[in-house]
Amino acid sequence: MSGKEQKSDARGTACGFRLKKTVVMVGMMGAGKTAVGRALAARLGVPFLDSDHEIERAANMTIPEIFERDGEPFFREKETQVIARLLAEAPGVLSTGGGAFLRAENRQLISEHGVSVWLNAPLEVLWNRVRHKDTRPLLRTPDPHATLKALYEARVPFYSRADLEVLSDGVSSIDEMVDRVLAALATRPDVLERT
Numbered sequence: 565m566s567g568k569e570q571k572s573d574a575r576g577t578a579c580g581f582r583l584k585k586t587v588v589m590v591g592m593m594g595a596g597k598t599a600v601g602r603a604l605a606a607r608l609g610v611p612f613l614d615s616d617h618e619i620e621r622a623a624n625m626t627i628p629e630i631f632e633r634d635g636e637p638f639f640r641e642k643e644t645q646v647i648a649r650l651l652a653e654a655p656g657v658l659s660t661g662g663g664a665f666l667r668a669e670n671r672q673l674i675s676e677h678g679v680s681v682w683l684n685a686p687l688e689v690l691w692n693r694v695r696h697k698d699t700r701p702l703l704r705t706p707d708p709h710a711t712l713k714a715l716y717e718a719r720v721p722f723y724s725r726a727d728l729e730v731l732s733d734g735v736s737s738i739d740e741m742v743d744r745v746l747a748a749l750a751t752r753p754d755v756l757e758r759t
């Protein structure tokens with residue numbers, strides 16, 4: 565059976581794999597956490613959750629609207645609440661927002677209940693993916709490329725604390741990235757069991 569055709573049983577367990585812990589995607593904006601996380605969940609036959617999406621749904625506002633009306637500290641509080649709630653659910657794939665792994669409380673929650681995967685993409689790949697979008701309020705500055713670079717440099721020391729790192733070269737497709745994440749997860753029998 566090929567990857568895309570894998571069926572899930574009633575417990576959301578994909579043929580070929582059994583996920584024991586929630587996979588938490590971390591890394592910079594534009595790294596592909598949402599896109600690769602969603603495709604990974606489909607491949608594994610487990611639920612997909614995105615913390616940004618959950619925050620938007622609960623607030624009935626977009627992320628830029630939340631930042632504008634309530635400020636970043638409010639957003640960060642909501643982000644921690646949502647991550648704690650989602651990690652209490654059955655194993656799945658949880659894509660976080662790019663700032664989530666900077667907070668010690670979030671890292672603690674993630675290491676207790678899940679396994680963190682850093683999608684590490686070079687700055688220019690990130691830039692090419694975010695430059696035409698206005699959905700990321702932190703990049704609404706006079707020089708968004710310089711802002712992205714500064715964020716990248718400040719955040720790498722935090723992301724490098726993730727349990728696993730997967731390189732995103734800007735050429736590999738989303739499906740190929742899923743293959744790479746699965747290969748990384750396969751090194752962790754406490755996370756992914758081949759059935």
Ligand SMILES: Nc1ncnc2c1ncn2[C@@H]1O[C@H](COP(=O)(O)OP(=O)(O)O)[C@@H](O)[C@H]1O
Pocket residue numbers: 591592593594595596597598599600659693735736737738741
């Ligand atoms: N491997 C990839 N190949 C092609 N496009 C990608 C890849 N990964 C992500 N993208 C695209 O890049 C953009 C940013 O990805 P997204 O998943 O939103 O990143 P993040 O959630 O990390 O900010 C989206 O348009 C997404 O479809």
Ligand SMILES: O=C(O)C1=C[C@@H](OP(=O)(O)O)[C@@H](O)[C@H](O)C1
Pocket residue numbers: 591592593594597598616627660661662663664699700701702
């Ligand atoms: O890097 C960040 O601090 C942020 C990244 C965004 O998510 P993505 O990483 O999914 O774009 C979103 O949470 C918000 O705009 C803040």
Ligand SMILES: [Mg+2]
Pocket residue numbers: 597598599616659660661
């Ligand atoms: Mg995202």
